[in-house]
Amino acid sequence: MYLFSSIFGVFVFDEKFNVVEEALFSSLEEYRNKSDIIENLKDKHKITQELNENALKTILLYFKNNKFFSEFYDKNLQLTKSDLKNSVGDDTLLIRATNSVEELDKSINFLSKRLREWYELYNPEFSISVQSHEKFVEEILEKEKEELLKELMINVADSIGADLSQEDLEPIRNLAHQIYDLYQLRKGTLDYMSVLMEALCPNIKAVCGTIVGAKLIEHAGSLRRLSEMPASTIQILGAEQALFRHMKTGAKPPRHGVIVHHQLIAKAPDRLHGKIARALADKISIASKVDYFQGKFIGDKLRQKLEEKFDMLTK
Amino acid sequence: MYLFSSIFGVFVFDEKFNVVEEALFSSLEEYRNKSDIIENLKDKHKITQELNENALKTILLYFKNNKFFSEFYDKNLQLTKSDLKNSVGDDTLLIRATNSVEELDKSINFLSKRLREWYELYNPEFSISVQSHEKFVEEILEKEKEELLKELMINVADSIGADLSQEDLEPIRNLAHQIYDLYQLRKGTLDYMSVLMEALCPNIKAVCGTIVGAKLIEHAGSLRRLSEMPASTIQILGAEQALFRHMKTGAKPPRHGVIVHHQLIAKAPDRLHGKIARALADKISIASKVDYFQGKFIGDKLRQKLEEKFDMLTK
Numbered sequence: 001m002y003l004f005s006s007i008f009g010v011f012v013f014d015e016k017f018n019v020v021e022e023a024l025f026s027s028l029e030e031y032r033n034k035s036d037i038i039e040n041l042k043d044k045h046k047i048t049q050e051l052n053e054n055a056l057k058t059i060l061l062y063f064k065n066n067k068f069f070s071e072f073y074d075k076n077l078q079l080t081k082s083d084l085k086n087s088v089g090d091d092t093l094l095i096r097a098t099n100s101v102e103e104l105d106k107s108i109n110f111l112s113k114r115l116r117e118w119y120e121l122y123n124p125e126f127s128i129s130v131q132s133h134e135k136f137v138e139e140i141l142e143k144e145k146e147e148l149l150k151e152l153m154i155n156v157a158d159s160i161g162a163d164l165s166q167e168d169l170e171p172i173r174n175l176a177h178q179i180y181d182l183y184q185l186r187k188g189t190l191d192y193m194s195v196l197m198e199a200l201c202p203n204i205k206a207v208c209g210t211i212v213g214a215k216l217i218e219h220a221g222s223l224r225r226l227s228e229m230p231a232s233t234i235q236i237l238g239a240e241q242a243l244f245r246h247m248k249t250g251a252k253p254p255r256h257g258v259i260v261h262h263q264l265i266a267k268a269p270d271r272l273h274g275k276i277a278r279a280l281a282d283k284i285s286i287a288s289k290v291d292y293f294q295g296k297f298i299g300d301k302l303r304q305k306l307e308e309k310f311d312m313l314t315k
Numbered sequence: 316m317y318l319f320s321s322i323f324g325v326f327v328f329d330e331k332f333n334v335v336e337e338a339l340f341s342s343l344e345e346y347r348n349k350s351d352i353i354e355n356l357k358d359k360h361k362i363t364q365e366l367n368e369n370a371l372k373t374i375l376l377y378f379k380n381n382k383f384f385s386e387f388y389d390k391n392l393q394l395t396k397s398d399l400k401n402s403v404g405d406d407t408l409l410i411r412a413t414n415s416v417e418e419l420d421k422s423i424n425f426l427s428k429r430l431r432e433w434y435e436l437y438n439p440e441f442s443i444s445v446q447s448h449e450k451f452v453e454e455i456l457e458k459e460k461e462e463l464l465k466e467l468m469i470n471v472a473d474s475i476g477a478d479l480s481q482e483d484l485e486p487i488r489n490l491a492h493q494i495y496d497l498y499q500l501r502k503g504t505l506d507y508m509s510v511l512m513e514a515l516c517p518n519i520k521a522v523c524g525t526i527v528g529a530k531l532i533e534h535a536g537s538l539r540r541l542s543e544m545p546a547s548t549i550q551i552l553g554a555e556q557a558l559f560r561h562m563k564t565g566a567k568p569p570r571h572g573v574i575v576h577h578q579l580i581a582k583a584p585d586r587l588h589g590k591i592a593r594a595l596a597d598k599i600s601i602a603s604k605v606d607y608f609q610g611k612f613i614g615d616k617l618r619q620k621l622e623e624k625f626d627m628l629t630k
Contacts, residue, residue: 081475088436088477096433100490103429107422114418118411121403160396162403171507175415178500185493192486 003038003047004059007075008068010037012045017058020045028082031075090200091223097193098214104186108133108179115175122169123161125154137179203287206299207280207306208262215258216284227292234288235259235281259284264310272313279309316362318353319374322390323383325352327360332373335360343397346390405515406538412508413529419501423448423494430490437484438476440469452494518602521614522595522621523577530573531599542607549603550574550596574599579625587628594624
């Protein structure tokens with residue numbers, strides 16, 4: 001007796017290769033849970049024998065029958081489609097959201113520069129006094145030129161900005177509004193990413209924060225691939241260009257990739273960047289493994305250890 | 316008798332260089348209209364003599380007096396500020412608006428690509444079926460996945476897109492909304508530019524349309540500079556890179572710069588591009604001169620001649 005299973009169902013053949021029993025799959029779910037059916041039939045017919053090459057060849061001849069062909073194509077298509085459908089995990093969504101935030105950052109930056117150039121015809125003194133684009137946009141939407149200049153202790157009459165009519169100011173304000181909305185969308189998307197990460201990778205999130213964590217997963221391609229990477233790779237993820245330059249020309253190797261934006265590194269003095277990056281990558285490597293295998297939450301402890309180490313280094 | 320005018324006022328000196336009469340300017344306006352005052356005083360004192368070098372030296376010594384110094388500084392500052400204020404003409408505003416539209420185009424393009432990547436996890440079949448980003452954004456905001464697939468005669472169950480929850484769809488929709496708003500802002504800014512150009516350069520607008528006309532003025536730097544350019548320069552404005560490549564390496568010279576986006580060139584067969592570009596640049600050169608010197612409107616005639624020529628060429 002032989003047992004053979006394909007995408008159609010599970011078949012039991014006798015020694016002469018006649019079908020003794022068949023259990024056809026009526027849906028993809030049954031196909032996915034075929035192991036139960038296989039076990040049942042194995043028990044029922046007391047099959048212990050594995051298929052040998054000759055038996056397999058004869059059995060496959062049984063399926064070389066036109067009646068199976070179109071069904072075979074259909075079922076495989078269904079299966080592929082369903083696999084594709086289900087391949088969209090939380091990390092895919094997280095990566096798309098991260099890409100979107102990166103693109104929003106670029107757009108906000110470039111549009112803000114254009115807005116400043118435009119607005120500076122009207123009120124250059126204020127534009128120069130504010131570094132942050134976000135604050136700049138908020139203030140010019142909220143306040144009039146007089147107020148803004150008053151805060152800088154400048155008399156409106158002394159401003160070198162031109163007096164623009166309301167019609168000329170309107171398109172400038174509209175652009176500022178749009179940039180303000182882009183900032184809001186960025187914040188909303190970050191909130192969404194934060195929720196996704198709470199479920200998908202709470203440990204990475206605790207160690208890295210939302211943006212750095214999401215960028216690491218984006219660069220790795222998926223949570224699984226990140227969890228398989230050694231700490232040394234995680235450390236320079238996103239600094240591939242510098243790495244290849246190092247390998248080709250012998251220039252200094254990069255000390256950090258996307259983790260350079262991590263709070264601990266960003267606020268540390270330059271000479272400690274390498275050390276902290278190594279310790280940080282180490283903890284991220286642990287966190288990603290725990291997250292991928294859905295272990296219990298240890299992110300807070302990892303983070304705490306890092307901060308202690310950092311305190312020690314800076315003392 | 317000598318007459319000398321400076322930023323302070325107009326002074327009349329006798330042969331011994333004593334001040335006989337002085338008319339101090341009380342405001343910048345008076346300084347700007349000083350020619351009247353000068354004429355009056357010249358008539359009154361019957362001054363015909365021009366200042367010679369020796370006389371000028373002696374007179375300047377009179378102003379080498381501390382009491383004039385701070386006033387001199389203040390008045391010059393006032394004058395410079397006022398000139399800066401008034402240097403913002405309609406063409407400056409037009410250039411800023413054009414820059415903004417160019418940046419909006421880039422942002423819309425990049426964000427739309429990100430939106431598509433993200434949305435394609437959910438409904439790839441629809442995204443692939445629509446070329447235009449604008450139409451894509453509008454449709455996914457208006458209709459549900461079922462409707463969109465129905466129009467493509469695809470059953471929802473057959474879609475290879477994942478079934479996303481409302482929470483996962485929301486940030487995608489928000490991004491689409493934002494891009495929709497960017498399109499609206501772009502349209503609004505173009506309307507504003509159109510109004511500006513109606514007053515500033517109606518002839519250029521009639522010959523080139525809003526965008527191409529505005530980009531020409533932007534590349535030239537101002538309407539004045541555009542009006543001073545020969546037609547051959549206008550023809551390749553915006554193709555500087557190709558021009559320098561031609562000069563350096565002997566590669567083909569560029570046939571057109573920003574005017575390549577002009578309707579007449581865009582819809583013409585490639586072999587005619589050079590000819591039409593030359594004719595078009597010719598008319599733009601005329602239009603810009605008429606606009607700068609605020610001559611009467613001939614834009615419609617110029618445009619008509621171009622179209623006749625174009626019809627002849629394509630026949």
